[in-house]
Amino acid sequence: MTSPSIVLSSLTKRFGSFTALDRLDLKLEGGKCVGFLGPNGAGKTTALKLLTDMIFPTEGECFLNGISVQRERKRALEAAGVLIESPEIYPSLTPTQALEMVADLRGMSPAERKDRIPAVLEEVRMADWTHEKFGKFSKGMKQRINIAAALVHDPEIVILDEPATGLDPRGMAEVRSIVRDLKKHDRLIFMSSHILAEVTDVCDEVALINHGKLLFYDTLDNVTAKFSGGHSSVDATFARPVPERTVTDRLAGDADLLGCEALDTRRYRLQFKGGPTSQARLLRKLSDETLELVSFTESKSALEEIYMSQIEKGD
Amino acid sequence: MAASPPATSTAPSPPARHERTPVGSLEQAFKLTRYQLRDYFFSRRFILMMAIVAIIGAILTAVVGYYRPPAFLANSDAFYATLWGSGVTVVIVFAGVIFGGDAIAGEFQNRTGYFLMGQPIRRATVYVGKYIAAFVAALTAVVLFALVLLANGSFYFGAGAFTANFGASFVIAVVYLLALLGATFMFSSLFKTSTYATLVVAVLFLFGFMILQDLIQGLAHTTPWYILTYADSIIGGVFNASCASAPGTHTCTQPGPGGGFTSVVTNATIPEGVGIMIAYFVLTAILGLLSFEREEFS
Secondary structure, X not given: OOOOEEEEEEEEEEEOXXXXXEEEEEEEEOOEEEEEEOOOOOXXXXXXXXXXXXXXXXXXXXEEOOEEOXXXXXXXXXXXEEEOOOOOOOOOOOHHHHHHHHHHHOOOOHHHHHXXXXXXXXXXXXXXXXXXXXXXXXXXXXXXXXXXXXXXXXXXXXXXXXXXXXXXXXXXXXHHHHHHHXXXXXXXXXXXXXXXXXXXXXXXXXXXXXXXXEEEEEEHHHHHHHHHOOEEEEEEEEXXXXXXXXXXXXXXXXXXXXXXXXXXXXXXXXXXEOHHHHHHHHHHHHOOOOOOEEEEEEOOOHXXXXXXXXXXXXX | OOEOOOOOOOOOOOOOOOOOOOOOHHHHHHHHHHHHHHHHHOOHHHHHHHHHHHHHHHHHHHHHHHHOOHHHHOOHHHHHHHHHHHHHHHHHHHHHHHHHOOOOHHHHHOOHHHHHOOOOOOHHHHHHHHHHHHXXXXXXXXXXXXXXXHHHHHHHHHHHHOXXXXXXXXXXXXXXXXXXXXXXXXXXXXXXXXXXXXXXXHHXXXXXXHHHHHHHHHHHOOOOOOOHHHHXXXXXXXXXXXXXXXXXXXXXXXXXXXXXXXXXXXXXOHHHHHHHHHHHHHHHHHHHHHHHHHOOOO
């Protein structure tokens, strides 16, 4: 069995005079989760729609497991589970019937269906709603069913366009948990998202596009190392005002500390190098009863800083 | 050259996935029909359509029962020529509008197409599956209307209510339904907004084509054989109940002062009418499919 793969080859899409995607090349291979990032209008959804043959490229081609989506949509999409733009299902169908329809169209056997449909409904926390009609559900509940429909056939490739859209914070956390579980089964997950914390949490690699062009694609660790210069920053918050001098004295002499900035009388931002080991050491130096440290958290995720700097550079 | 990261994460051993036999496109179309029908049968539009048929049937039953018009009750052909011949075309147009008007446009507007297009299914399969479902739902309405009229016919004419002419007319009505739904689906595939699609279909088939037909006949004095509503006269014409509705070209005399007046009436012959209907079905199916194949879910 070969590894699952997604290839976007010289993919270009123009809507009149507007170029939504400009010769996008991207090759994803193997079981992993790739986050697809970019601001609104960057071309993320356009790329995913081209990848699933919902729209047609001006130039270029897409491949799922080596099969051209544009030339053999039916065969190419057999390996994929797709969720694009919060779709609707026929309102009179129940979640079970909707998933049976997917199972029927995909040729799942009755035995497989019997196993998978309840399991996947359980996975998206919709097991208590299996006999209600889809038309009655809230946006978040519909999105859960859509996620279930993308997963019911146990696909090798999962294409998700902002899957947490419409979900409450608990729902978002559950989507993350579902995606993490999916990674355990050698699936290639290609997920667009606006939520950088979500991408940092579940993705192994990240591709960033802006104005229809790919800015970078690499592993999360490589991206962080390459663009942040190896620096990190944390915000330390104390229970009561602490003089800046007191904080700098405590940290004086630490070779990895690059800077200490007062955000207000109770909060300080520390910049350092050396990763988690240095972070743990700085935490120890500030953790005593006299200072009353109440939190010590990353001030901004490395990915967020990189995202902002790269997008601003492109603009 | 496609971008790819320098290091690829090591994948765990893949679990055994189920081997599946790909489902053929025709089989997929029938499967889709089944789910679409389930959606239709539990929808308000189906209840509305059945209510329309029931109301039309009830009005016809009450009016004929109360007034007992001798011309209608002379024989079963005269009875069906008027009640079935005129009534069923209205039922078919309503059914076409209700089940077909937004069938394809609704996939874009209601976003159900985004769900279907994520599946390994050809666009043509979606089109055919939805067409069959709309046809079966509309046919249910036509059958209900036929049953209402047959029940009336049995009351007035006893065991001889179901005649060969009624059978032939029913078959022609089904062919007309095929053609009308074909045209409805074509218009529906040209629009991404259900309202426009439904409005255009309703206007065209409820009175647009008939006005056009009268204008062409009145102004150009030519037979508008290319308009579908010209062909639908054979549904009632098959009963040969009156000169004005009989298939073909006739000189008919209408009663009136001074011995009445004569006029030349041109109706489609049965083969012409069926041919026009089949041509409409084939052409609109091709155009509708081509249009749907090119539409983007953007």
